[in-house]
Amino acid sequence: MNKQTVLITGASKGIGKAIADLVREQNIYDLLTPSHHDLDLSSRESIKNYCAQHPTIDILINNAxxxxLGAVDSISDDDMDTMLGTNLMGPIALIREVVPSMKAAGSGRIVNISSIWGIRSKENRTLYSATKFALNGVTKALSRELGEHNxxxxxxxxxxxxxxxxxxNVPPEEQQKIKATIPLGRFAEPNEIAKTVAFLISSDNTYITGQTIIIDGGFLA
Ligand SMILES: NC(=O)c1ccc[n+]([C@@H]2O[C@H](COP(=O)([O-])OP(=O)(O)OC[C@H]3O[C@@H](n4cnc5c(N)ncnc54)[C@H](OP(=O)(O)O)[C@@H]3O)[C@@H](O)[C@H]2O)c1
Structure with missing residues (x-):
């Protein structure tokens, strides 16, 4: 049987790299981990070109x-375009390109890496929250639209x-204060996020869709 192809954006470091490492270790998928240069989420042209070269994607992880950060009265036009382009329009444009091959296969998995700041918010996060709340909306809309295609x-x-x-984004002294408010008393390691992604894209996940799954050590509880 052919291996399914997984595309992970932003896999050069952080959470994306941890997801890529785990998925690679499993050795059951073909893995695509384009660099920022090869697939620039802020460029519609780059997305189109990359997808033209990779017409079959079974699983998409929108991680990049x-x-x-910034107070609302300090936001520049460039910041608006870059944030919305990279975190929201890019993922939507990418989904638009990969869905036809998923529909043709009669199955697919999409995981959007959002944030707790897509559930509640905090000062200086107007743009970030705008993109992450919206991404959660995209997830819900698509789960309804694409459910019939599995x-x-x-x-x-x-x-x-x-x-x-x-x-x-978080100075060391603030990190200590925040950790004191997290029930588990620490930040997550990227691999702890990757494990849930690996489950969501796996054949073991047959019935979870349209969800916003929080992994925050109890922070929002
Ligand atoms: N870290 C957290 O605490 C946290 C919490 C909640 C949600 N998240 C979300 O988790 C995801 C990953 O975060 P992270 O902390 O792992 O970030 P990170 O360490 O800064 O890594 C971000 C990745 O995205 C890539 N990237 C940035 N702009 C891009 C673009 N225009 N096109 C393509 N790739 C681009 C980067 O590539 P280059 O380095 O080459 O630019 C890098 O591989 C993000 O969506 C973030 O919002 C993070």
Missing amino acids: GINI ILVNSLCPGYVNTELTQK
Whole structure:
């Protein structure tokens, strides 16, 4: 039997890399992990070109994302376009390209890596929350639209994860304060997010779709 092809965006580091490492270890899929240069989510042309070269995708993990923090009155036009392009329009454009091959196969899995800031929010996160709340909406809409094709679509909402993005956006003294408010008392390691992604894309997941699954050590509880 042919292996299913998994496309993971943003797999050069952080959560995406942990997902790619785990999926590769399982050795049951063909794996596509394009670099930012090969598949730039902020460019519609790049998405089209990449997908033209890879016409059959069975499983899509929309992981790449950025988080430009800032007070609402400091947001630039560039920030708006970059954030919405990379975190929201890019994933939608990518889904648009890969769904035809999933429909033809009569099955598919899409996992959108969202965030707890797509469930509730915090200061300086107008754009980030706009994209992540919207991504959760995309998940719900698509689960309804694509269910009849056996395409299962879910959002994963990590809390604080120990990656470069978190190190860049959360100063060390704030990290300690935040950890004190997390029931498990620590940030997640990327691999702890990857394990749930691996389950959601696996043949063991036959009935979970349209969900926003929170992995946050109890932070939002
Ligand atoms: N870390 C957290 O605490 C946390 C919590 C909740 C949700 N998330 C979400 O989880 C996802 C991964 O986060 P992370 O912490 O692992 O981030 P990260 O360590 O900063 O990695 C982000 C990845 O996305 C890629 N990327 C950025 N812009 C891109 C673009 N325009 N086109 C293609 N690839 C692009 C980066 O590639 P380059 O390095 O080559 O630019 C990198 O591989 C994001 O969607 C983020 O919003 C993270």
